[in-house]
Amino acid sequence: MVTEQGRPADYAQRLPKEQRVYDFLENLGISYLRVDHEPAMTMEACAHVDQALGTEMCKNLFLCNRQCTDFYLLLMPGDKPFKTKELSKQIGSSRLSFGSGEYMEALLDITPGSLSLLGLMNDKENKVQLLIDEDVLKSDALGCHPCINTSSLRIAMVDVENKLIPAMGHTPTVIHLDYPESE
Numbered sequence: 412m413v414t415e416q417g418r419p420a421d422y423a424q425r426l427p428k429e430q431r432v433y434d435f436l437e438n439l440g441i442s443y444l445r446v447d448h449e450p451a452m453t454m455e456a457c458a459h460v461d462q463a464l465g466t467e468m469c470k471n472l473f474l475c476n477r478q479c480t481d482f483y484l485l486l487m488p489g490d491k492p493f494k495t496k497e498l499s500k501q502i503g504s505s506r507l508s509f510g511s512g513e514y515m516e517a518l519l520d521i522t523p524g525s526l527s528l529l530g531l532m533n534d535k536e537n538k539v540q541l542l543i544d545e546d547v548l549k550s551d552a553l554g555c556h557p558c559i560n561t562s563s564l565r566i567a568m569v570d571v572e573n574k575l576i577p578a579m580g581h582t583p584t585v586i587h588l589d590y591p592e593s594e
Contacts, residue, residue: 412463432557444565464565468554471526477506487544527555531579541583
């Protein structure tokens with residue numbers, strides 16, 4: 412795996428949604444490291460990517476309420492377990508479940524396995540609420556996909572907080588999810 416700075420040399424051959432990510436980051440003046448790889452569908456598959464980028468890939472979950480009227484993108488550390496009840500209580504939304512791939516594509520232009528914070532740039536109507544576990548914000552950088560799971564990016568957290576999220580027009584809700592008790 413080769414780590415490179417900025418957009419790929421074969422930019423014109425990339426999918427339009429990936430091209431939009433590179434254009435968006437460039438327009439914001441955000442620098443990033445990039446690595447191309449085989450499709451990474453799980454956190455375990457991202458272990459080599461983590462090593463190449465020098466940061467942990469963020470776990471991204473697409474959630475919705477029972478009626479499929481409220482949608483959430485949850486960013487959390489990859490090694491933290493997700494407990495629906497714990498999150499539901501913090502955001503005041505009961506009966507959370509995983510949102511369907513159809514909603515993910517319609518709202519964020521992302522297919523399952525490629526979900527990342529960068530998909531919010533496609534949510535012009537702010538239908539998806541951004542939830543960030545406080546431990547993600549403690550990292551120096553965010554590891555995420557550019558709306559496709561065959562590449563991964565490392566973006567400085569200061570740029571994520573001060574440039575990227577504000578430019579996407581989504582105000583994050585910072586939450587606290589506990590690690591399980593050690594035995």
